[in-house]
Amino acid sequence: xxxxxxxxxxxxxxxxxxxxxxxxxxxxxxxxxxxxxxxxxxxxxxxxxxxxxxxxxxxxxxxxxxxxxxxxxxxxxxxxxxxxxxxxxxxxxxxxxxxxxxxxxxxxxxxxxxxxxxxxxxxxxxxxxxxxxxxxxxxxxxxxxxxxxxxxxxxxxxxxxxxxxxxxxxxxxxxxxxxxxxxxxxxxxxxxxxxxxxxxxxxxxxxxxxxxxxxxxxxxxxxxxxxxxxxxxxxxxxxxxxxxxxxxxxxxxxxxxxxxxxxxxxxxxxxxxxxxxxxxxxxxxxxxxxxxxxxxxxxxxxxxxxxxxxxxxxxxxxxxxxxxxxxxxxxxxxxxxxxxxxxxxxxxxxxxxxxxx
Amino acid sequence: xxxxxxxxxxxxxxxxxxxxxxxxxxxxxxxxxxxxxxxxxxxxxxxxxxxxxxxxxxxxxxxxxxxxxxxxxxxxxxxxxxxxxxxxxxxxxxxxxxxxxxxxxxxxxxxxxxxxxxxxxxxxxxxxxxxxxxxxxxxxxxxxxxxxxxxxxxxxxxxxxxxxxxxxxxxxxxxxxxxxxxxxxxxxxxxxxxxxxxxxxxxxxxxxxxxxxxxxxxxxxxxxxxxxxxxxxxxxxxxxxxxxxxxxxxxxxxxxxxxxxxxxxxxxxxxxxxxxxxxxxxxxxxxxxxxxxxxxxxxxxxxxxxxxxxxxxxxxxxxxxxxxxxxxxxxxxxxxxxxxxxxxxxxxxxxxxxxxx
Numbered sequence: 001x002x003x004x005x006x007x008x009x010x011x012x013x014x015x016x017x018x019x020x021x022x023x024x025x026x027x028x029x030x031x032x033x034x035x036x037x038x039x040x041x042x043x044x045x046x047x048x049x050x051x052x053x054x055x056x057x058x059x060x061x062x063x064x065x066x067x068x069x070x071x072x073x074x075x076x077x078x079x080x081x082x083x084x085x086x087x088x089x090x091x092x093x094x095x096x097x098x099x100x101x102x103x104x105x106x107x108x109x110x111x112x113x114x115x116x117x118x119x120x121x122x123x124x125x126x127x128x129x130x131x132x133x134x135x136x137x138x139x140x141x142x143x144x145x146x147x148x149x150x151x152x153x154x155x156x157x158x159x160x161x162x163x164x165x166x167x168x169x170x171x172x173x174x175x176x177x178x179x180x181x182x183x184x185x186x187x188x189x190x191x192x193x194x195x196x197x198x199x200x201x202x203x204x205x206x207x208x209x210x211x212x213x214x215x216x217x218x219x220x221x222x223x224x225x226x227x228x229x230x231x232x233x234x235x236x237x238x239x240x241x242x243x244x245x246x247x248x249x250x251x252x253x254x255x256x257x258x259x260x261x262x263x264x265x266x267x268x269x270x271x272x273x274x275x276x277x278x279x280x281x282x283x284x285x286x287x288x289x290x291x292x293x294x295x296x297x298x299x300x301x302x303x304x305x306x307x308x309x310x311x312x313x314x315x316x317x318x319x320x321x322x323x324x325x326x327x328x329x330x331x332x333x334x335x336x337x338x339x340x341x342x343x344x345x346x347x348x349x350x351x352x353x354x355x356x357x
Numbered sequence: 358x359x360x361x362x363x364x365x366x367x368x369x370x371x372x373x374x375x376x377x378x379x380x381x382x383x384x385x386x387x388x389x390x391x392x393x394x395x396x397x398x399x400x401x402x403x404x405x406x407x408x409x410x411x412x413x414x415x416x417x418x419x420x421x422x423x424x425x426x427x428x429x430x431x432x433x434x435x436x437x438x439x440x441x442x443x444x445x446x447x448x449x450x451x452x453x454x455x456x457x458x459x460x461x462x463x464x465x466x467x468x469x470x471x472x473x474x475x476x477x478x479x480x481x482x483x484x485x486x487x488x489x490x491x492x493x494x495x496x497x498x499x500x501x502x503x504x505x506x507x508x509x510x511x512x513x514x515x516x517x518x519x520x521x522x523x524x525x526x527x528x529x530x531x532x533x534x535x536x537x538x539x540x541x542x543x544x545x546x547x548x549x550x551x552x553x554x555x556x557x558x559x560x561x562x563x564x565x566x567x568x569x570x571x572x573x574x575x576x577x578x579x580x581x582x583x584x585x586x587x588x589x590x591x592x593x594x595x596x597x598x599x600x601x602x603x604x605x606x607x608x609x610x611x612x613x614x615x616x617x618x619x620x621x622x623x624x625x626x627x628x629x630x631x632x633x634x635x636x637x638x639x640x641x642x643x644x645x646x647x648x649x650x651x652x653x654x655x656x657x658x659x660x661x662x663x664x665x666x667x668x669x670x671x672x673x674x675x676x677x678x679x680x681x682x683x684x685x686x687x688x689x690x691x692x693x694x695x696x697x698x699x700x701x702x703x704x705x706x707x708x709x710x711x712x713x714x
Contacts, residue, residue: 027475027484032509041507045481049488050471050495050502062503066467067426067527075470075523077508110423113432113523114407117474118384124402127384131406138407145407146419149521150398151434152389153712157516164506166432166470166523170424355510 030350032079034243037350061105063171070173072107074098075166081355083130083161085204087197087215088291090163091133093357096220096291098167099141100240103225104294106177106233107169109143114165116150119158130161141220143167174233179256179297181236186325187303188261189296191224191310192217192318194246195274195285197292201356203277210277219292224315228296231309236297242357244348245287249295250333251347258330263323263345265335286335287348289356297325387707389436391600394707418462420528427530429464431455432523438712440487440518442561444554444572445648447520448490450714453577453648455524456498457597460582461651463534463590464526468503469495471522475507476515487518498577500524531590536613536654538593543682544660545618546653548581548667549574549675551603552631552642554649558713560634567634576649581672585653588666593654599714601705602644606652607690608704620680620692620702643692644705646713654682 030037061074076097083090099109114134118127138145200216202208221240228235237257239249246268254261270278270285278285292315298306303321310316323335333345387394418431433454440447456466471491475484495502557573559565578597585592594614598606603625611618627635627642635642649672655663660678667673690702 025481027477027479027481027509029477029509029511031475032507038507041484042505045485045488046471046505046507049485049492050505051492062468064468064503066428066525067424069424069426069428071423071426071525073468073470073525074504075472075521076506077472077474077521079474079508079510111419111421111430113430114403115432115434115521115523117434117436117519117521118388120384120386122384124382124384127398128402128406131402135406135408146421147431147523148399148403148407149433150389150395150403151436151712152384152386153436153516153519154386156513159510159514162474162510162519164432164434164472164474164521164523166472166504166521168423168428168430168525355508 029354033348033351033354034248035348035350061101063105070171072102072105072169072171074101075164076101077162077164078357079159079162079355080201080357081159081205083126085216086200086213088218089130089133090161091130092137092218093291094134094163094165095137095141095143096218097242097357098165099143099220099222102167102169103222104177104238104240105171106175106225106229107171108222108226109141109167109169111144111146112138112165112167114145114148114163117158117162118150118152119155119160120152121155122160127161141222172229172233175229177235177237179237179253182253182257182259182297182325184259184325184327185300186236186297187300187321188323188325189298189307189310189319190246190269190322191294191316193269193271194290194293195270195278195288197290198288198353198356199274199277202353210273212273214273214277217290217292219315221292221294221315224310224313227309227313228306231305232302234299234302236299238294238296240294242289242291243351245289246295247286247345248348250345253297254333255331260326260329261323261333262326263333263335266338267320267322269318269320283352286345287352291357386711390705390708390711391605392705392707418458420462427528429459429462429526429528431458432521433458434519434521435714436516436519436712437558437714438516438562440483442573443557443570445575446487446490447518448487449494449575450648451491451520451522452494452498452500453575454714455522456500456577456579459524459526460579461534461595461597462528463532463582463586464528465579465583466498466500466524466526468501469522469524470504471502471520472506474515474519475509476512476517477509478512479517484518498579529586529590532586534592534594536594536610539610539614539616539654539682541616541682541684542657543593543654544657544678545680545682546655546664546667546676547603547626547679548651548673550626550628551647551650552627552635552645554647555645555710555713556631556634559710567630569630571630571634574647574649576672578649578651578672581667581670584666584670585663588662589659591656591659593656595651595653597651599646599648600708602646603652604643604702605705607702610654611690612688615687617683617686618680618690619683620690622692623695624677624679626675626677640709643702644709648714
């Protein structure tokens with residue numbers, strides 16, 4: 001595919017040049033989906049309001065220097081429905097989501113803040129169960145809940161339990177993970193199967209039966225990233241493909257790095273149950289959220305050793321190479337199909353499955 | 358008043374020994390009020406779930422060491438109604454609330470995270486106005502919004518805009534602010550008039566007219582605290598009396614320090630408009646929230662110099678001494694009335710005015 005075509009497609013997705021947001025007078029669900037609409041909200045509302053420096057960092061864990069320490073700092077709010085689902089809960093997500101955001105900058109999470117917004121009338125034991133799940137997830141991830149806050153809103157103005165966590169961690173010396181470091185030739189590795197979390201939520205929310213219960217992959221990736229960085233600190237970029245799935249993460253990296261990305265479609269690890277559910281629901285597993293997976297762009301010379309280290313880790317046993325960064329079609333992600341053709345993997349506009357985290 | 362009496366009163370307030378929470382099967386508005394019900398939720402639900410170390414720190418900015426840096430870390434969620442009110446907005450509160458929590462540990466806020474939970478259907482320009490207020494407040498406070506997140510919930514599951522901020526800042530060497538450092542003889546100073554924020558919210562929410570418009574005192578206190586610490590790093594404890602008002606802050610300090618606190622009631626700086634509104638509404642200004650005031654326990658030998666420095670600062674012009682820490686009635690706050698008697702200033706159970714921040 002020629003780079004002219006690539007540019008046309010990019011204009012259509014609107015990722016590198018979002019359409020003016022002011023044409024949308026009201027917030028829609030897609031503004032929270034992690035795709036183009038979310039990016040527009042950041043670029044047209046939040047970044048200009050907050051000022052220039054923040055613009056470069058919004059949407060990722062920020063890398064900061066404070067008191068001589070090199071810190072990663074990140075936040076996420078969690079509004080998942082239902083609060084408990086196969087394989088996890090909002091409490092697990094609240095820990096692992098922020099721990100993973102920090103891990104994608106190479107930092108091992110050290111401390112979390114935790115703010116609850118409770119709805120009047122929610123059962124106290126429900127709050128207790130969520131808090132216990134959150135505490136257990138924090139202990140499993142080796143992170144301490146250091147500070148918290150609780151607000152209550154009237155019945156009908158919330159949805160039981162919303163949680164925000166923010167996290168801080170130290171970025172090790174020599175580690176510099178950002179899309180701008182990606183170069184053509186980098187190998188793209190994913191740490192396991194994709195699409196599992198979103199389908200797990202969907203199945204329980206809509207009461208769908210897919211023949212086999214699909215459990216969320218929700219997990220803390222700090223120790224997996226440590227194992228990868230032990231091979232070489234010279235990884236180029238890591239992302240955890242949550243809202244918007246693998247497609248959103250790869251498009252963000254392609255756009256910010258100015259390289260193209262080529263995937264081998266048949267290499268994508270999609271479990272049969274997820275593939276079946278996606279076929280039934282008309283979804284593409286590349287756009288479905290994961291909560292315990294990462295995608296890495298690794299210099300070619302280190303790819304085999306990093307892949308080996310990932311496969312030796314319990315959370316990376318099914319790691320595999322799925323593609324590479326290329327000089328062609330900068331900013332665009334394409335997939336080579338089983339039949340030998342290519343198809344463009346667009347940035348999603350919103351989110352196919354709202355409120356999955 | 359004898360210490361036996363003091364102990365009886367403390368048992369009644371339930372602050373040092375909260376009643377078992379499990380008797381309350383559902384969350385009520387008061388659980389978010391910053392009083393005894395909030396404390397019970399922390400002590401019976403969150404602290405046990407998160408583990409021992411967190412227990413000591415929940416409810417304040419946590420003091421941490423990370424990478425050799427001495428950090429303060431705090432979080433607050435903001436659910437105020439309405440979003441805009443005389444003297445400020447939810448955006449101002451979201452910055453100043455967290456900046457002030459950090460300032461109370463002596464830290465100048467350096468970086469904020471900012472998570473929005475938006476309700477589907479809210480006007481985009483409303484979100485924009487909030488973001489602009491938030492950005493302006495951050496610039497005024499000298500803090501950078503470094504990382505953010507946005508979620509959207511369906512119409513009817515939110516209330517327009519909820520915001521969580523978390524903040525980190527450096528604690529200067531030699532500064533150690535905590536209630537345990539309070540000793541009998543410490544002088545209690547408040548930085549200005551009390552009760553203004555809560556009444557400002559109430560007036561606009563309920564459409565009440567108090568003869569004169571009451572504007573919120575919402576402000577960032579970092580520079581005032583810096584001016585105080587420039588006199589001496591040896592301040593004992595600082596608190597910003599938000600939810601639960603001055604009464605809740607003083608009770609927390611008395612309880613945690615094991616000293617008593619005696620206030621001179623007629624020294625309390627209550628503006629006439631606030632006094633009038635409180636009389637009309639049946640409220641006590643000591644229990645009404647402030648968002649731009651602090652209360653300090655200062656060693657007697659430094660009190661005059663600290664007071665002078667506070668009065669020289671724009672946010673502390675009306676600072677005054679309102680009482681002292683005493684050896685009598687440990688853990689209890691009493692006020693000397695104009696008639697020469699004393700009355701107990703209890704810990705509030707919930708919050709007289711819900712959703713004021």
